[in-house]
Amino acid sequence: MTRIIADISVSLDGFVTGPDPGPDNGLGTGGEALHTWAFSDDPDDRRVLREATARSGAVVLGRRLFDVVDGPGGWDDEVGYGAGEVGKPAFVVVTSAPPESVRLTNLDWTFVTTGLSDAIGVARRRAEEASSASGQDLDVVLMGGGAVIGSAIAAGLVDVLTLHLAPVVLGAGTPLFTGGAPRTLVRRSVTATTTATHLTYDVV
Template identity: 50%
Template sequence: MTTVIADITMSMDGYVTGVGAGPGRGLGDAEELHAWVTEQDEVDREILRAATALTGAVIMGRGLYDVVEGPGGWTTEMGYGAQEAGTPPFFVVTSEPPAESRLVREVGLRITFVDSPSAALEQAAAVAGDRAVVLMGGGELVGRALEAGLVDELRLHLAPLILGGGTPLFRPGARSHYRQRAVRPSGNACHLVYERVTSSTPGT
């Protein structure tokens, strides 16, 4: 059975972007959220290498796709798995697929546009093989998947920032139980791994 992992960077007060995020504006006023990727130390590099090796397919929402597709977005040198041995297939959840994709044309990514998270999960699981399906964002898509109980493992990269606003990962009323599996601090973030607790989870 395919493991579904939500993997996302978050501020100490629960935001995954700053104010003003969007195409051409990246993370808004919070670009330093991803210092663990852009200014990585050895722990950060290990985390990135392990995540890429584990990934069989990636799912993202349309908002995140528009950011990485647009000006200043992903290139052959910068993007998910760009510095590793190959990149996984991507599934973008959107009701309005674009007519063409720069990431496909210029970067050579394999991208499939699907109209629902459930369809994305089904198709991603079919190609992931014995590796994981990774939900990388944006915050709304990951938050909805967490609320729906679709995520087996939650990986948070906690940046040492308090933003005071932006895109929240969690919404009021959402409630679920996780077991902490790993904590690895680096010079730029604290990398946290949680396993979702279900009634069938051993030891619960």
């Protein structure tokens, strides 16, 4: 069964970027500390990253995050979603208007202009197609930014929330949660390493 999984790194004070994020400073000031775990040699960090990539049938992201990863200082063959891992999923971008051009033409991009729910629906179909082709259950992963994940949780579109809690206090930046209806979470797993505490919850 294809699940909708929100997966994001967050600081102890609830921010998914540092202050002043932008195309040339994607994670904001000090925000690189959020993703230290993703470059760690710790075997548990490597396993968490490997398993997350392996389960990804399609990935949803917002336009601001797309502009960062597709920008001149963004993803390449060594840095990016699934870099160094097997295969690459389809990417679905929520946007008001598609970009005029794409730098990362080796990746499978779909741009959805009719809202987050429709984008998740497109991603679900792509993940189900990938599941059929591979013979294993693959999921839709919402990788961010924070507004996309927060909105999806508030709208009841998320089945699983995975947080990579970094041992850093950023003080300001892009918050993951900005209000909305209460949600009950059921903790399924906790993995603590020197660089992060990896938390997985079912969203009830």
